[in-house]
Amino acid sequence: KAGVTQTPRYLIKTRGQQVTLSCSPISGHRSVSWYQQTPGQGLQFLFEYFSETQRNKGNFPGRFSGRQFSNSRSEMNVSTLELGDSALYLCASSRDGITDTQYFGPGTRLTVL
Amino acid sequence: DQQVKQNSPSLSVQEGRISILNCDYTNSMFDYFLWYKKYPAEGPTFLISISSIKDKNEDGRFTVFLNKSAKHLSLHIVPSQPGDSAVYFCAASAGGTYKYIFGTGTRLKVLA
Numbered sequence: 001k002a003g004v005t006q007t008p009r010y011l012i013k014t015r016g017q018q019v020t021l022s023c024s025p026i027s028g029h030r031s032v033s034w035y036q037q038t039p040g041q042g043l044q045f046l047f048e049y050f051s052e053t054q055r056n057k058g059n060f061p062g063r064f065s066g067r068q069f070s071n072s073r074s075e076m077n078v079s080t081l082e083l084g085d086s087a088l089y090l091c092a093s094s095r096d097g098i099t100d101t102q103y104f105g106p107g108t109r110l111t112v113l
Numbered sequence: 114d115q116q117v118k119q120n121s122p123s124l125s126v127q128e129g130r131i132s133i134l135n136c137d138y139t140n141s142m143f144d145y146f147l148w149y150k151k152y153p154a155e156g157p158t159f160l161i162s163i164s165s166i167k168d169k170n171e172d173g174r175f176t177v178f179l180n181k182s183a184k185h186l187s188l189h190i191v192p193s194q195p196g197d198s199a200v201y202f203c204a205a206s207a208g209g210t211y212k213y214i215f216g217t218g219t220r221l222k223v224l225a
Contacts, residue, residue: 004156033213042117042202042217043157055211090156097211101147102204104156 002027004093004105012111018079021108025072025093032074033102034066037088046089049074050097078110086112116140117205119216127224132190134219136203139184143205143214148177148188150199151218157202161188193223 005024013019025032034046045058049068066076072093078085088109092102118137126132134148144165149157163170163177163186170177176189186205190197200218 006156031211033211035215040217042119043204043215045212045214048211050211058212088154092156092213098208100145101159101162102213103159104149106156107154109154 006105023091029093031097035090117216123220125222129192132193134188136186142207145206149202
């Protein structure tokens, strides 16, 4: 079974630009979560989607948004990029997101200059 | 408010010995716990999980212990191998929140 895939793997943007990251979950998984990891920090929860609905959201500004498609693929968007948005963005999928194991993709390394 | 804490940022262990990684949590509603291993520039890899109805779960060299009264979780790796050198994260979830809270990680170094 193929794992979670994320594209692109690396991205360099400048301040003020916007970016869209993509995540394809494991086949059969309907829950997709997004996390931000910065140096010295654990994984900070961004949001979770299930059947195209956002069920929970972390404490991030409105510049961070996401969506999920009917095939469970998900995208996250960051608008008006700031230097502090430089991070590893990780996507994880699980069957239903309820007391369930999450499996992570390799992440997208975003650098904002 | 850090609901999941890994108070040891790093740990060094000799090859063949036991590695014990600890995790404390504050939210008594957490009912599912996971451990992940992470190498640089890769996503976390799932290791082992435990639900709150159990106090122990084993998978090969990895055993997770849960002490609900102390709100404490530990991962034992026996015997430790150099390939186990990585950052280990614990995570917790409360049913119905659709959200996993991660600790800040412990860097394990297994010395050959």
